[in-house]
Structure formats: structure tokens, C-alpha cells
Amino acid sequence: MSYIPHTPFETQQMLVEIGVATIDELFEAVPATHRFPKLDLPPPMSEMEVAAEMLAISEANDHAQDFAIFRGAGAYHHFIPSVVNHMLLRGEFYTAYTPYQPEISQGTLQATYEYQSMMCALTGMDAANASHYDGATSLAEAITVALEATRHRRKKVILSHAIHPHYREVARTYHQGRDIRIIGDRGRGEVVDLMEMLDENTAMLAVQYPDFFGQIDDLSTLADAVHDAGALLVMVANPMALSIFKSPGELGADIVVGEGQPMGVPLGYGGPYLGYFAIRQKYVRRIAGRIIGETLDADGKRAFVMTLRPREQDIKRERATSNICTNQGLMALSASVYMALMGKNGLRHVGELNYHKAHYAANEINRLDGYSVDMSKPFFNEFVVACPRPIARINEALLAEGIIGGYDLGAHYYHLTDRMLLCVTEMNAKEEIDRLVEILGGLG
Amino acid sequence: MTTELLQPLIYDIGSPGRMGVNLPECDVPKVELPAALMREDLPLPEVSEVQVVRHFVKLSKLNYSIDQGLYPLGSCTMKYNPKINEDAARLPGFAQLHPLTDESGSQGALFLMRELQKWLGEISGFDAVSLTPAAGAQGEFAGILMIRQYHRDRGEGQRDLILVPNSAHGTNPATVTMAGMHVHELPSNDRGNVDMDALHAACEGELRDRIAGMMVTVPSTLGLFESTILEVIATVHDAGGLMYMDGANMNALMAAVKPGELGFDVMHYNLHKTFSTPHGGGGPGSGAVGVNDKLAPYLPGPIVEIVEEGAADTEEPVGATLESPEHGRGMTRASQGSPLQTSAGEGDRPPLYGFVMPEKSIGRLKAFHGNFGMHLRAFAYIRVYGDSGIRDVTRYAVLNANYLRAKLMRTYKVPYPRYCGHEFVLEGHFEDAADVHALDISKRLMDYGFHPPTNYFPLIVPEALLIEPTETETKVDLDEFVEAMERIAEEARRDPELLRNAPHTAPVRRLDEVRAAKELVLCCAPALSR
Numbered sequence A: 001m002s003y004i005p006h007t008p009f010e011t012q013q014m015l016v017e018i019g020v021a022t023i024d025e026l027f028e029a030v031p032a033t034h035r036f037p038k039l040d041l042p043p044p045m046s047e048m049e050v051a052a053e054m055l056a057i058s059e060a061n062d063h064a065q066d067f068a069i070f071r072g073a074g075a076y077h078h079f080i081p082s083v084v085n086h087m088l089l090r091g092e093f094y095t096a097y098t099p100y101q102p103e104i105s106q107g108t109l110q111a112t113y114e115y116q117s118m119m120c121a122l123t124g125m126d127a128a129n130a131s132h133y134d135g136a137t138s139l140a141e142a143i144t145v146a147l148e149a150t151r152h153r154r155k156k157v158i159l160s161h162a163i164h165p166h167y168r169e170v171a172r173t174y175h176q177g178r179d180i181r182i183i184g185d186r187g188r189g190e191v192v193d194l195m196e197m198l199d200e201n202t203a204m205l206a207v208q209y210p211d212f213f214g215q216i217d218d219l220s221t222l223a224d225a226v227h228d229a230g231a232l233l234v235m236v237a238n239p240m241a242l243s244i245f246k247s248p249g250e251l252g253a254d255i256v257v258g259e260g261q262p263m264g265v266p267l268g269y270g271g272p273y274l275g276y277f278a279i280r281q282k283y284v285r286r287i288a289g290r291i292i293g294e295t296l297d298a299d300g301k302r303a304f305v306m307t308l309r310p311r312e313q314d315i316k317r318e319r320a321t322s323n324i325c326t327n328q329g330l331m332a333l334s335a336s337v338y339m340a341l342m343g344k345n346g347l348r349h350v351g352e353l354n355y356h357k358a359h360y361a362a363n364e365i366n367r368l369d370g371y372s373v374d375m376s377k378p379f380f381n382e383f384v385v386a387c388p389r390p391i392a393r394i395n396e397a398l399l400a401e402g403i404i405g406g407y408d409l410g411a412h413y414y415h416l417t418d419r420m421l422l423c424v425t426e427m428n429a430k431e432e433i434d435r436l437v438e439i440l441g442g443l444g
Numbered sequence B: 001m002t003t004e005l006l007q008p009l010i011y012d013i014g015s016p017g018r019m020g021v022n023l024p025e026c027d028v029p030k031v032e033l034p035a036a037l038m039r040e041d042l043p044l045p046e047v048s049e050v051q052v053v054r055h056f057v058k059l060s061k062l063n064y065s066i067d068q069g070l071y072p073l074g075s076c077t078m079k080y081n082p083k084i085n086e087d088a089a090r091l092p093g094f095a096q097l098h099p100l101t102d103e104s105g106s107q108g109a110l111f112l113m114r115e116l117q118k119w120l121g122e123i124s125g126f127d128a129v130s131l132t133p134a135a136g137a138q139g140e141f142a143g144i145l146m147i148r149q150y151h152r153d154r155g156e157g158q159r160d161l162i163l164v165p166n167s168a169h170g171t172n173p174a175t176v177t178m179a180g181m182h183v184h185e186l187p188s189n190d191r192g193n194v195d196m197d198a199l200h201a202a203c204e205g206e207l208r209d210r211i212a213g214m215m216v217t218v219p220s221t222l223g224l225f226e227s228t229i230l231e232v233i234a235t236v237h238d239a240g241g242l243m244y245m246d247g248a249n250m251n252a253l254m255a256a257v258k259p260g261e262l263g264f265d266v267m268h269y270n271l272h273k274t275f276s277t278p279h280g281g282g283g284p285g286s287g288a289v290g291v292n293d294k295l296a297p298y299l300p301g302p303i304v305e306i307v308e309e310g311a312a313d314t315e316e317p318v319g320a321t322l323e324s325p326e327h328g329r330g331m332t333r334a335s336q337g338s339p340l341q342t343s344a345g346e347g348d349r350p351p352l353y354g355f356v357m358p359e360k361s362i363g364r365l366k367a368f369h370g371n372f373g374m375h376l377r378a379f380a381y382i383r384v385y386g387d388s389g390i391r392d393v394t395r396y397a398v399l400n401a402n403y404l405r406a407k408l409m410r411t412y413k414v415p416y417p418r419y420c421g422h423e424f425v426l427e428g429h430f431e432d433a434a435d436v437h438a439l440d441i442s443k444r445l446m447d448y449g450f451h452p453p454t455n456y457f458p459l460i461v462p463e464a465l466l467i468e469p470t471e472t473e474t475k476v477d478l479d480e481f482v483e484a485m486e487r488i489a490e491e492a493r494r495d496p497e498l499l500r501n502a503p504h505t506a507p508v509r510r511l512d513e514v515r516a517a518k519e520l521v522l523c524c525a526p527a528l529s530r
């Protein structure tokens, strides 16, 4: 019976104790007409068989161990030190529940507190929560905070079109029941165009940093403009880019959200990932989700506990601003271990590797006949390449050579057909980049 | 007052210049970094690899976990998390698969998701399933948005009330508000069921045209199967509302009853409860939603469907879309007897799986397509038990709960004298030890080496202790738990202070939560120059 330990003898003893003859008698409250339906499922399997089947299914996928990968677009193939996985596999971490009982959960609590601290360091914010589901839902939750912070008197939310298309879709899903307008992202508006949309009805303005196309805009006057209008500035930031670039805090952001996956979480076909959420002190009591704080125990010993609990759904119920309960705690632990290992110098080194390699690739590709790279703005580890042929064709040819090519931007942006978003990280060795360039050249 | 932490903060064990990783040098010509855009300071720790390992190992030892013992946390289904699932999740074909891989290159993952959708539909009795919600609460949100849109499409946008029993989990009412609807709370009766008079009054009175639906947990958050459930469903349907089932407690229902067959219109699963995916110290979860044909067009997307049927004995190379392209870095793939071929015969071309967005979808809930790592663990779990075993999960979960209940009834007050589902509620309070509360009993359990039950939920039972042992515990473990509970009941009378000051053997004593909220120390990073 797989993971069920009962012997027939024990089961019998237990039934006697309860005072029934069979287990089935315990289901008498279930309407007899619907009780014990047959299930059409496959037959049981032994562990050996399951292991073999999982391997076979997994190998029907084109993965980064078999292929050189130059695709990002919101999910990034970065180096993950071995230690991360070893710490994650400790049963004390992954088989524990949410730390509602702090006396026997100090491990999770302190690790999460350290995660919050390192996220503050990276983003330049004052507080971070214990996680949201992913970058997209973090943005959706930031909108709620901005609406609350402006007391629901402001009904306009401005999003840049250069925010990940999925994130903008999720923002609309989350707020479809509200009387607000999400604008700004239907055209190709630059940051200056977004600034023109600001008015006294605007709750917030959000930009991505670096944006979906890998580029970094001049954001030096943005924060003042947003704040002058009485709105909040939200930045969706790739934490890996924050290893070398100015922190959103320095640029005047009020809330910083994003996808923590680049820091120690594998590609994993899109999840579980890590929505991070960091905020200025001024708004800290409006943060949704769990948050860990330091306190003292009855002996005066320093320790950690979930705090600001009265905001949460289990206490505030229909007056809570978010329903989040289970979060992505284990992924926050990954990020915590990752950031601790990388540290001040390691993370910067990885950031620089990304920058140099992406620029090397971009320069080489830009030289090829028929291709041009958009160099109009600074970029980090992704860039847009205009290609001489449909992207699907190019990717097919690359795949045949063992390379997963860039993301086809035409899928989301009608004006960007035949444009590919290429991503280069520290995982792409020079030979791999050279091979990519050579094959692209052959297709030109 | 001491100011030592049990384990110093990671920031406090570093030294300038120390590194925890060994990274390669840059193998391409360097370019100049854009000085104006660069940050000056990156205040992260500076520690060695060994320090990091020891730090987190020491922290891990301050936790209690399922791997250490019984974790009878009601409503959370803390069952054993099989190790094989962790191995499976780390296979390169899953862990290193980019979410935007072309369909032809992700047929394994898509096949797995499609099978899981089918199985979850079968277990719950629903027509269609979406795996995208990241947790139970997000599944609830999807469900209520679907109900809302359904009414609007039928020109009944005035339906803005969702009935929620007062025994509901907090995510239920919070979800309703998030979706822009309103909660109408219903009382419970003395059997722990929804108060039928209140239900009829709501559904047949002047609110009738505003009823959008109702959210019910089955079995209820008291662990009780609502014996009037068919009447509840009929009453709400009669008023034009739809029925949402909170499926957090599906561990009590698998192959015992299918919610879809009872008449529910939509429900969510918690794969991190019922299907053994680990809770991870707070997450991740996965909150698949199942719906009947009324709501299928509204499901959050994308979902997986067969986008091109398979074919028998074609001239094309076998499984052209699935197998190892001969390119790649040349690893051999398991191409023979691939499970993906199960629906096709030997030598046939299997179908092509792909993502589709349901016709009137409420939209995307997450980037990409859900917590796939949880999907594959749930898949492996269902595969192990199979058709004949899944029912046993529920049967033994219910057996264990009723056994504990029968034994604990002798020392504790059990407010509802009925057989329970997979969990039950006790009153953690004694008339002759008035100063002792459920919280004290919980804390004292830690001294006996157990994780406490859920405290103070559901809200309708005073001093609630909600106990859920799950099917993976042996009789011996349950007996030891009972023994500890009995000793604690004795101690409550003899030495109440012992309980009120518990725990005594945990890494820390009770914490000052008021101080935490007042002082609000949320971050220890060195402040940045701003």
C-alpha cells in the first residue's frame, strides 16, 4: 500500500477502538447514492517503474543539459552552486509547514528573515515580504498596494508595454473585478510618453528594469515626475541585473517587485518560481503576504516570528487586501542560500559575466549580413535582433544544431515580427556563442 | 537580557573579501561598463562555502518537520512527502526545461500535465481542469472570477454575493473581496453544518437575485461531512447561484465521493496537501481547479490539450515530435516504449500536445503555466497509488483520524459527536483548569516531541484544536500522541504553570509578538546610500 503503513492486524485493532466493523462504515454521512465511485485511473506502479517512467517523460523534453540555450524572456538559465540544492533537500526545511509555531520553526524564520534582508540590500528598499507566487503576481499585488495607498480615490494604473507580456496579463486578471483602468501598454510608449499620462487620477506607474527587451531606460527623472503626480513608482526588476546596476531604491522606486528565479531556482518549466516584493518603510504596513520580524523570547533571547499578522486573510478575512496564504517559501530559501554563497563579490562577478558575454554576442551578430541588433539603449543580458528570416525558421535551424534560440517577439508584439530576443548568461561559453553566430551567419 | 541569537545572522559571520563560490573568469573580450548606470555598493554577506553550509544546516536543525515526526496540523494535510518525487523533480528534462520551449520540444512535460488534468478531473468528477493556480487561494480566486464572469455573460451582472459559512478558511472571504464580489456570511448549526434556515432565507428572500454562488469546504473545516450537502447545493442552484467547493480537504474524499457528481460547479485542489507535494516551510503549493461544462470555457489558462491527433502506422518517423532529435548534445533519449506512446500503438505517431487558452478564459494567473514542479510530483504520487490505491489514501486517513478521535474523546471535549473525515476538532480547554488554553496545550506538545495541531481554527469552536494525522502515520505514532495528550490533560490540572510557560525544551521560549509588531525589525542589511 505504498506510503500507508497499516498492517491488517493494526487496522483491526483500530476499528475495534472506534467501534465499527469496517472502514467503509465511517463514510455514512456521504450520500449513499454517490458513495464510493469507481475511478478510471491507471493501475498502481512500483517505485522502480515510476522512476523509469518519470525519466522517460523527462527525456522527451529539449532541456538545457542537452542543448545550448539562448532563451530568457522571464526565465533564465543561470549557474546554481551545488550547495543550494543540498540545503533545499534537507527535510527539516522542505517538509515543514509555514512557521506558525515559531518555537519550533526558527530555521525557516531566520532563513526567511535573511532572505528579506538580502532582498532589501539588492533593491535598496526597507522591507521585503517572504514571497509571492511569481514576478507576475507580485506586480498584481503591487497594484493593490498602490490603490490602497492612494485610498482607492485614484483609478488609473500606468504600465509600460516593455513589462513582460504575461505580467501585464496577470495584472489584468487580478484586477478585472475592480473599477480601475490599466493603460499605457497598448502602444509602444517610451518612458517619457508614460510620464505624460500621469495625472491626479493615477495611482501608480510601473516600468521594468531592465525591460522585457533587455534594455535600460533613462529613469533619472521618472521618480520625481511620478511623485509630483502623487502616485507610486513600481519597478519590476531582474535581481540578477541589480548585481551591477543602480538599485531601484537609488532611482526613487516605492515598490520593487520581480521574479527571483534567476537566483538559485532552476528553469523547471516555469515554476515553482519566486515572486519577490520589496517596499519603502512608509508603506510597509500595506504589504501583503507573510513577513518575518525580529523579537525576543520569554528569556530575552533574540528570535524571529511572523509579524504584522492582522493584515492577513486568516485574521482579517473579507477585509484583507489579498487572499495569499501558501507562498513560495522554499524558493525564497533557494535565493537566500544563493545570495549568501555569491555574496558581494560573486554576484557582481556573475552580473559582469552576463554583461560582457551578452555584449560580445550582440556585437558579433550585429556584424552579420542581414542581422541587426538594437543598440539604441544600454542592455544587460538580453537584446533584440532583427533577423533576415522568420524566427520560427531560424530557431528550427538552430535546434537542429543543438541550440535553443531566442524568443520570437512577434508572438506578443505585432510590430516586432522577425525580431528575436536573445539571452546570453554566464552559462554560455565563448565556443557556444561563436557557434550560434556562425550558424546565424549561415542563415543570413 | 541576552542579545545572542541561536545562530548568528549570515551578515555577522562574514569577512571582507571572503567568497562562497568558485566562478570562471570571463572568456570573451570585455566591454566597458556604463559607469553612469552602475551601482556603487552591493551589501551582501561575504562568507565561505563551508560557512554557508554550516549556517543553513544549523538553521535547519531548529525546525520541526514531517521527516522528524507526526505533524497533526489540521487542514494542512502534513503527510509524508515521498523522496522519489524529489528525485523526479530534479531530472534535467524537468529541472532544466525552459518554460518557453517550443511545443515540439516539451512534449514530455505537456503529456504529463495533460494526464494530470485528466486524473484530477476523474477524481473530482469534473469535465475540465486547469493546473495554473499556484496555491489553493489562487484556485479559489480563479473559481470566483469564473462564477462572476459566467453571470455577467448571462446578463446577470447584478449577482454579486457569495455565501460563505462562518466556519470557512480565511482565504474564502478574502478571495470574494479580491474578485470584487461581496461576502454574505452564514452561521453554522450545532452539528457543524450550514444553518439551513439561514441558507433558505438568503436564497429565497430579497437577496435571491444577488446570489452569485456559495463557497463550501467538504468535509467542513471541522472535518465533518455536511450531511445536508445535496440540499445546500440544490438551494443555491435554485436561486441561480453556482457552487464552489474548497477542496483543501480532498484527502477525505478520494474515491469516496466525486464533488462534481454531488452537483458542485467548481473546486480547487491543494496538490501540496492531498497529493503529497512538500509544503516547503510555507510554499510552493499548487491549486489546480476543476469545473463542469458550464464553467469550462472560463478556466484560467493556458491548459494542455491535444492539438493534433496521433495517427496509426504513418510513413513518418515514429514519434517525430517527441523523441530525441538526433541533434542536441548527443545524449541518448528513452525513445522506446515512451510513456507518451501509451495512447498510440507500437510504431504509431502519438498525438501532439499543446497549450490552449480556453475560449472565454478569465485570463492568466501567473507567468508561464503554473507550478510545474508540483504537477510532476503529484503525477508521480498518483501513479504510485493508481486506481486501486487512491481510495486507500482516503480510507486510512479517515481511519487514523477516527481512531485518534475515539481515544482522545476520553480526556478532551469533542464538540461534534459524529464520525469525522480526515480530521476533527477538540476543545483545548478544561472547566477545572480554567487558566489553561488551547495554545498552552499546543506549546506543551512541543516538549513531548510533537508538532501541535492547528489552533483557533475554525473560528466557530472556542479553543479549537484541529487534528489531522494523515494516512502515513502508524498506530504506534498515534498512540504516543494520545499518551502525550493525556499526560498534558493531567498536567493542566496538577501544574497549569507548566503548560502556560511551555515549551521548555524547544530552541526558544514563547515569543513577544507585540514587540515584533511594534518595533518592526524586518531587515538586517546594512543600509544603502540612497
Ligand SMILES: Cc1ncc(COP(=O)(O)O)c(C=O)c1O
Residues within 6 Å of the ligand: A324, A325, A326, B075, B076, B135, B136, B137, B138, B169, B171, B172, B217, B221, B246, B248, B249, B270, B285, B286, B287
Ligand atoms: C480549508 C482551506 N482552504 C484554503 C486554503 C488555502 O490554500 P493555500 O494555502 O494553498 O493557498 C487552506 C490552507 O491553507 C485551507 O486549509
